[in-house]
Amino acid sequence: GIQVEQSPPDLILQEGANSTLRCNFSDSVNNLQWFHQNPWGQLINLFYIPSGTKQNGRLSATTVATERYSLLYISSSQTTDSGVYFCAVFKGGSEKLVFGKGTKLTVNP
Amino acid sequence: DTAVSQTPKYLVTQMGNDKSIKCEQNLGHDTMYWYKQDSKKFLKIMFSYNNKELIINETVPNRFSPKSPDKAHLNLHINSLELGDSAVYFCASSQLGAGAQETQYFGPGTRLLVL
Numbered sequence: 299g300i301q302v303e304q305s306p307p308d309l310i311l312q313e314g315a316n317s318t319l320r321c322n323f324s325d326s327v328n329n330l331q332w333f334h335q336n337p338w339g340q341l342i343n344l345f346y347i348p349s350g351t352k353q354n355g356r357l358s359a360t361t362v363a364t365e366r367y368s369l370l371y372i373s374s375s376q377t378t379d380s381g382v383y384f385c386a387v388f389k390g391g392s393e394k395l396v397f398g399k400g401t402k403l404t405v406n407p
Numbered sequence: 408d409t410a411v412s413q414t415p416k417y418l419v420t421q422m423g424n425d426k427s428i429k430c431e432q433n434l435g436h437d438t439m440y441w442y443k444q445d446s447k448k449f450l451k452i453m454f455s456y457n458n459k460e461l462i463i464n465e466t467v468p469n470r471f472s473p474k475s476p477d478k479a480h481l482n483l484h485i486n487s488l489e490l491g492d493s494a495v496y497f498c499a500s501s502q503l504g505a506g507a508q509e510t511q512y513f514g515p516g517t518r519l520l521v522l
Contacts, residue, residue: 331511335448339495341513382448386511393503394463395440395511397450 300325300389304398311375311405319370319401321385328390330361332370335382335400344370344383375405410434411514413498419520420488427484428517430498438462439481440511441473442497450497456481457503488521495519 301324311317321330329348333341345352345359347368352359356375361368372379382400389396411432420426432439440463441453455463456475470486481498495518501511 329509333513339516339518341497341516343510343512346510384450386450393457394452394455394465396452400448402448 299392300327300387300396302385302387302396302398304383304385304401306401307399308402309404311403313375313377313405313407315375315405316371316373317375317403319372319383319385319403321368321370321387321398323366323368323385323387325389326363326366327387329388330368331386331388331395332359332368333384333386334379335384337381341384372403375403377405377407379403380405411498411500411512413496413514413517415517416515417518417520419522421522422488422490424488425484425486426488426519427482428496428498428519430481430483430514432479432498432500432512432514434500434512436500436502436512437478438501438503439475439478440499440501441481441483442499442513444495444497444516446494454481454483485519488519490521493519493521 303322332344347361349363356373358371384400386395386397438457440455454473459475475481495516498514502509
């Protein structure tokens with residue numbers, strides 16, 4: 299099946315810093331989602347981004363489908379950005395979302 | 408309004424018991440899912456239903472039985488609970504398109520602890 303790898307596994311930042319999270323996938327996909335799991339365990343949709351670039355406030359994401367990767371940018375990080383960021387991909391025919399292992403982000407004040 | 412809701416949020420039970428988790432979505436989606444998140448935070452799909460029909464059944468023990476009474480509800484019944492079933496179970500829903508899938512929305516999770 300399709301493999302999804304996220305890097306780095308752990309990231310510690312000071313408030314105000316910028317960061318880039320990466321998601322590599324092993325096969326062509328029909329769509330890709332980024333999620334944030336906050337410290338209370340809630341999974342929040344950030345982006346639905348099978349290709350191209352999207353921005354939402356301090357967060358933006360870019361997926362280069364032909365090269366099988368996606369990047370999540372967090373600018374001017376805040377302590378509330380802490381949590382685990384997951385990338386998940388969907389390949390037509392499999393009918394299921396496959397998750398990476400996540401990047402655990404800690405933003406210190 | 409809650410888009411995808413699950414009950415209960417927490418479930419503590421003894422080994423060998425049978426328990427159910429309920430899920431409801433009010434997004435009008437035709438596809439619903441159950442995921443398991445283990446202690447290492449790894450999320451893996453268990454089941455998927457499309458219009459009340461089972462379309463994905465990953466390698467899950469027979470003790471787990473999903474039921475979809477209608478396309479807005481997907482319940483998960485677990486028989487003879489084991490210690491290894493302790494995890495967070497997430498319900499999700501989405502609209503399946505032609506070979507693709509729109510954004511998948513997740514419920515708040517049910518934290519199951521088997522003692």
